[in-house]
Amino acid sequence: MPVMCLLYGIFLSVVTCFFWGNTSLLLRGIKKLNAAQMSFTRACGGLLCSAAIILFFKNAHVMHVSSADAVIFALLVLCNNVLGDVFLFFSIHLLGVARGAAISSTYPIPVAFASYLFFNTPLTLPVAAGTLSVVLGVALLCHRGSEEKSLSFAGLLSAIAASFFWAAGLLLNKELLVRGINPATIVMGRGITFFLMSFLLLFLRALFIKRDFGEWRAFLGRDTLLGAAAGASSLGLGAWFYSLALQHVPPTVATPIGAANPVLAALLSTVIYKEKITPLQWVGVFLAVGGAILVTV
Numbered sequence: 001m002p003v004m005c006l007l008y009g010i011f012l013s014v015v016t017c018f019f020w021g022n023t024s025l026l027l028r029g030i031k032k033l034n035a036a037q038m039s040f041t042r043a044c045g046g047l048l049c050s051a052a053i054i055l056f057f058k059n060a061h062v063m064h065v066s067s068a069d070a071v072i073f074a075l076l077v078l079c080n081n082v083l084g085d086v087f088l089f090f091s092i093h094l095l096g097v098a099r100g101a102a103i104s105s106t107y108p109i110p111v112a113f114a115s116y117l118f119f120n121t122p123l124t125l126p127v128a129a130g131t132l133s134v135v136l137g138v139a140l141l142c143h144r145g146s147e148e149k150s151l152s153f154a155g156l157l158s159a160i161a162a163s164f165f166w167a168a169g170l171l172l173n174k175e176l177l178v179r180g181i182n183p184a185t186i187v188m189g190r191g192i193t194f195f196l197m198s199f200l201l202l203f204l205r206a207l208f209i210k211r212d213f214g215e216w217r218a219f220l221g222r223d224t225l226l227g228a229a230a231g232a233s234s235l236g237l238g239a240w241f242y243s244l245a246l247q248h249v250p251p252t253v254a255t256p257i258g259a260a261n262p263v264l265a266a267l268l269s270t271v272i273y274k275e276k277i278t279p280l281q282w283v284g285v286f287l288a289v290g291g292a293i294l295v296t297v
Contacts, residue, residue, distance in 0.1 A: 009249030012241050013257035019238035021261035024101040025268055026230035027085075028092050033223045035086045036202045041227025042085065042235065043191075043198040048228075049236025050191035054184060065189060069179060072172055077193045080169025081235065082201070087162035094155025096275045098266035099141045102288045103159035105262045106134045108255075108295040110167035126294050133291030140284030183243030191235060259292050 030038055065073070092100035112127045142151050176186055238258075245254040266285050269275045277285075 005248050009245050009254065010257065012245035012248065013254045016238055016241040016245060016258040017261045017264060019233045019241065020258060021264035023230050023234040023238070024092055024097050024265040025272060026226050026233065027089050028097050028269070028273060029226050030223045032221065033227060035089060036205050038089055038227050039082055039086060039198040040202045041224050042231030043195040045228030045231030046235025047191040047195045049232035050187045053236065053240050054188050065181065065185070069176065069181060072176055073189050073193045074197070076169050076172040077190055077197055079165045079172065081190065081194045082197060084162050084165035084169060087158045087165065091155050091159035091162060094152040095159060097269035097273065098275060098277050098281065098285055100155065100159050101262035101265045102141055102285045103138055103156070104162040105259060106138070106288055106292050107163045107166040107170065108259065108292045109134055110164050111170050112295045114167065114171060130291040130294030133287045133294060137284045137287030137291060140280050141288065187239050187243065194235065260289055262289050
């Protein structure tokens with residue numbers, strides 16, 4: 001592999017890490033939107049961003065997607081962008097950005113075990129060592145400093161749930177690639193599916209649960225911009241730069257760099273949201289992220 005191609009792929013992976021890490025910070029700033037509203041604003045931002053990318057590069061073929069592919073898209077969006085991201089939203093508000101993002105990003109662990117169970121992928125020494133590192137990291141992240149409130153059990157479960165749903169989404173994304181769908185089509189297909197699904201969920205919630213369409217007024221505020229920016233950052237730009245990186249470097253290079261985004265998110269959260277992270281919790285962040293990266297080696 002030429003050196004310049006490798007360096008360019010690493011640069012694209014670092015850009016991916018920035019956009020994925022930035023997503024947690026943006027979600028942390030949302031105060032007034034509920035989970036359904038947050039999903040819809042993210043869907044709008046992601047769809048607009050992916051549409052702009054597709055119009056510029058003109059290499060997506062959404063009309064060539066079969067009915068079976070459409071079902072996989074729906075399951076992928078449900079796991080990755082609805083359930084996984086909603087649980088991330090809960091976890092970072094209950095645990096903080098550093099804890100929530102780090103624990104949620106341990107998804108390579110369930111991916112490795114699912115690959116072993118269903119795809120006959122061997123459990124190697126890096127997988128075992130990475131699993132142990134993640135367990136130790138999460139244990140340290142759960143450690144409570146003398147000035148902190150007690151750990152939120154609901155927040156911890158939310159972060160773990162996000163990890164498992166993202167793992168399911170990765171496996172479904174892999175299935176789409178195996179079926180011959182190119183990355184640009186996957187980005188656009190996810191954007192369209194997520195928009196339709198989140199709009200339907202929001203509409204049904206207003207019609208049958210709240211029985212009040214006045215909730216739409218909640219979109220006329222600052223939180224709407226944050227949600228749309230989070231969608232554009234993760235679903236649009238993050239996914240796009242990750243796909244570009246894979247054209248220049250193998251997944252064993254791009255994925256670990258992208259998966260390091262909780263470290264960036266934790267660092268920025270101490271500046272933007274003044275979150276206090278103890279030295280032990282910093283060790284936990286690096287162990288959890290490092291273990292997740294080790295599994296991908």
